[in-house]
Amino acid sequence: MRATFMYEAGDVRVHDAPDPVIEQPTDAVVRVVRSCVCGSDLHPYHTMAASDRPVSMGHEFLGTVEELGSDVSGFKRGDLVVSPFAFADNTCEHCREGLHTSCPNGGFYAAGGIGGGQAEAVRVPQAQGTLVKLPADVDAALLPSLLTLADVYGTGYHAAQQARVRPGDTVTVIGDGAVGLLAVLSAKRLGAERIILMGRHKDRTDLGRFFGATDVVAERGDEGIAKVRELTGGHGTRAVLEAVGHMPAYEMAIGVVRPGGVISRVGVPQYAAAPVGFASLFGPNITLTGGPAPVRAYIDELLPAVLDGTVEPGRVFDRTVSLDQVPEGYRAMDQREALKVLVTP
Amino acid sequence: MRATFMYEAGDVRVHDAPDPVIEQPTDAVVRVVRSCVCGSDLHPYHTMAASDRPVSMGHEFLGTVEELGSDVSGFKRGDLVVSPFAFADNTCEHCREGLHTSCPNGGFYAAGGIGGGQAEAVRVPQAQGTLVKLPADVDAALLPSLLTLADVYGTGYHAAQQARVRPGDTVTVIGDGAVGLLAVLSAKRLGAERIILMGRHKDRTDLGRFFGATDVVAERGDEGIAKVRELTGGHGTRAVLEAVGHMPAYEMAIGVVRPGGVISRVGVPQYAAAPVGFASLFGPNITLTGGPAPVRAYIDELLPAVLDGTVEPGRVFDRTVSLDQVPEGYRAMDQREALKVLVTP
Known part of the structure; x- marks a missing residue:
């Protein structure tokens, strides 16, 4: 063959x-x-x-x-x-x-x-x-x-499941690859009301809107974080679905998650260690979850x-x-x- | 005054x-x-x-x-x-x-x-x-x-709550300080069936047994991990309540948590970054949660x-x-x- x-x-x-x-x-x-x-x-x-x-x-x-x-x-x-x-x-x-x-x-x-x-x-x-x-x-x-x-659909769904996305929820999806876009679809299926897609390729984020994204943030890093916070009354969203796997995406996830919220990773991490201390995850009671779906x-x-x-x-x-x-x-x-x-x- | x-x-x-x-x-x-x-x-x-x-x-x-x-x-x-x-x-x-x-x-x-x-x-x-x-x-x-x-009681309870301890559950508690012991009591109150307390001060672990610990592991590090795995058919426990805050306790938590399980931290982390990559949290779909109660x-x-x-x-x-x-x-x-x-x- x-x-x-x-x-x-x-x-x-x-x-x-x-x-x-x-x-x-x-x-x-x-x-x-x-x-x-x-x-x-x-x-x-x-x-x-x-x-x-x-x-x-x-x-x-x-x-x-x-x-x-x-x-x-x-x-x-x-x-x-x-x-x-x-x-x-x-x-x-x-x-x-x-x-x-x-x-x-x-x-x-x-x-x-x-x-x-x-x-x-x-x-x-x-x-x-x-x-x-x-x-x-x-x-x-x-x-x-x-x-x-x-x-890809099961992986996007895993991100949303592990974050326990529920009706009326607020969700940020980091990454406009196929998994990120299907995480948007999954969050929508689970009833999320506000879905902010962070991605900078218009053809992809347009598909993200078709799948259910209510907002698109093209900016990255601190600028992207500020934009998501601006869209959410300063709080960030309860769930963050991270579909990239690189450290800047992890850092953005910490920046846009609401206190008491969940960062759910399905992008295979290209790093071994990351911030998890008082200033990042612990102080605001952030949960970090996810893995291979x-x-x-x-x-x-x-x-x-x-x-x-x-x-x-x-x-x-x-x-x-x-x-x-x-x-x-x-x-x-x-x-x-x-x-x-x-x-x- | x-x-x-x-x-x-x-x-x-x-x-x-x-x-x-x-x-x-x-x-x-x-x-x-x-x-x-x-x-x-x-x-x-x-x-x-x-x-x-x-x-x-x-x-x-x-x-x-x-x-x-x-x-x-x-x-x-x-x-x-x-x-x-x-x-x-x-x-x-x-x-x-x-x-x-x-x-x-x-x-x-x-x-x-x-x-x-x-x-x-x-x-x-x-x-x-x-x-x-x-x-x-x-x-x-x-x-x-x-x-x-x-x-201390609310903090131990927070550890168990964030880990969603439920009837019949298996739980490891790392640390035999007051918070660790009250995490044992909390896990017991929430219906945990097996509660393994990792601590090496007999007067404290005796109180832990009074509060509901079913097993005590005095060993630490790799030896302690091996002991918990031996007690749990090689798997580790679904929930791990970490009531210490130092890196060796974090590493033990990763060692004793079952795939798909939860590490719930209430010991204030004395470190800023820690392993979270494929080999530690991501591959086995481990959830990391907790914070100030x-x-x-x-x-x-x-x-x-x-x-x-x-x-x-x-x-x-x-x-x-x-x-x-x-x-x-x-x-x-x-x-x-x-x-x-x-x-x-």
């Missing part, structure tokens, strides 16, 4: 690779129908050393079941399925609590010998716990929105409104490429020509 | 000072019946420079109303009252949300020109919002327990069980001194000869 590999920063190649096969009785092989490029794929695109071995890429996909291990029940060949970006057994103590990203039998695609989703097919470990069946007759126009359930826990809840078209999270895809064009997709996202790139086989 | 002042590290003096008077129509003057020395009073006792001006000390007291400003209603001279360690108007947006420590009209005793509680009398700003009336005929034996409502918000809830003797938080006082003996009280707490020192006028 054809599959995507990164060789070093800026060097993405699509070439032949061995077809995935069932290795464990709990595996399935899924033929990819749609996959995509993630903002987090750009981290190695910026930093990967040439001396490292090439790595397979992609962790978001939906497709059809091609093969099933002997321990996998509830699926048959040809079923249309979506996979969360983290596979998990869905039966352990952590999974039962909805924390599939901490499953001891779980893991991540495109890592540890498991192939990536930017490929023609993928081996899915713990397939029974991981995969979620979609209606067989689903309209192809819905596939982009369904694909967001693999990561256990999207498997949210798919059942989010699926109906996607299927009936109530929400259109797939609008984050603004470019489509074929599998062989994936390197061009990385380039376009890195250059911010594209918000998020959809991949067809 | 006589009042307590700190001149520099290790130098606490009790001497004459001007009697407090009504300065604002929202003030009251309270004659102190019981006060005490707080673990946090030991921070300046260790670090205060001689070049600083002497500061008045104490922020926990109960007493009788002696004078009332013209804007204070609902109290009369002679009423027995307890004061939270932070005064507040109890009417602003933050107070109405139960976050009295962020009241814009509020503040702290023994700071900013407001006298301390280790004195014969105290001026109470925002008296109507701050003071809570106690029954006139209360048994003197209950006064120590009632005094804990001013700070809005004890005013808890007094109404905690008072009945103190008055009827169901709980005896006043057991944390293991030594009583007169006002003139307060310096000896500091010395005894600093030397860990006393857990917490009660002061009678």
Whole structure:
């Protein structure tokens, strides 16, 4: 099959690779129908050393079941399925609590010998716990929105969930990438009344307004903080959803959160330590929460409104490429020509 | 009147000072019946420079109303009252949300020109919002327990509340000072099933067992973490109540918290920054919460069980001194000869 590999920063190649096969009785092989490029794929695109071995890429996909291990029940060949970006057994103590990203039998695609989703097919470990069946007759126009359930929509929703966004709430979303925009959509779905989106790319913040943002703040740093405070009677908002992962975003979050409020991070932190003392979090009783989203826990809840078209999270895809064009997709996202790139086989 | 002042590290003096008077129509003057020395009073006792001006000390007291400003209603001279360690108007947006420590009209005793509680009398700003009336005929034996409502019991309760401790929960409490022990009592009151107390002073941890600790871990650092994990099937506990404030306690909290769990800090952090990245908080979806306790918000809830003797938080006082003996009280707490020192006028 054809599959995507990164060789070093800026060097993405699509070439032949061995077809995935069932290795464990709990595996399935899924033929990819749609996959995509993630903002987090750009981290190695910026930093990967040439001396490292090439790595397979992609962790978001939906497709059809091609093969099933002997321990996998509830699926048959040809079923249309979506996979969360983290596979998990869905039966352990952590999974039962909805924390599939901490499953001891779980893991991540495109890592540890498991192939990536930017490929023609993928081996899915713990397939029974991981995969979620979609209606067989689903309209192809819905596939982009369904694909967001693999990561970005669930990740934005995790940010809002962990912040316990509730009806009438005030929320700031930091970051106008796909996750930030879907955090806006999620906050709206949970009833937030005021949603301030901090982002400076007009085409993206316009989509944020479509998803439910009531205000857009293009300024950053102290200027952005002052603007949000001005919009909120000096207080800041109760919830802050941080969808970037860099230290300036963390600092802005502290600047715009209301006393007693919550900073919920889903941008993978690119720092190990940060301010948490009396002057930052402790004095004003700020809660810091978030982490990698256990999207498997949210798919059942989010699926109906996607299927009936109530929400259109797939609008984050603004470019489509074929599998062989994936390197061009990385380039376009890195250059911010594209918000998020959809991949067809 | 006589009042307590700190001149520099290790130098606490009790001497004459001007009697407090009504300065604002929202003030009251309270004659102190019981006060005490707080673990946090030991921070300046260790670090205060001689070049600083002497500061008045104490922020926990109960007493009788002696004078009332013209804007204070609902109290009369002679009423027995307890004061939270932070005064507040109890009417602003933050107070109405139960976050009295962020009241814009509020503040702290023994700071900013407001006298301390280790004195014969105290001026109470925002008296109507701050003071809570106690029954006139209360048994003197209950006064120590009632005094804990001013700070340590409410602070321990805040730790448990912010961690959302619930029936059947597993909890680790880090620190066997008065706040840690009352965090144990609070977790027990909220229904925790397993309460592991990390502390190495047997007389204190024995009191912790009396308050509800099911296990005591005397080891610290990696050894302590390993012990808690051993006690919890390798997972750690869902809630960790951190009642120390030093970095090693923060690091232990990260070591013993279960994936998806909560670290709730009420020990005033003696550090500005700390690990919060993928390897510490983010990867396992750990929530970090806590801050100075809005004890005013808890007094109404905690008072009945103190008055009827169901709980005896006043057991944390293991030594009583007169006002003139307060310096000896500091010395005894600093030397860990006393857990917490009660002061009678």
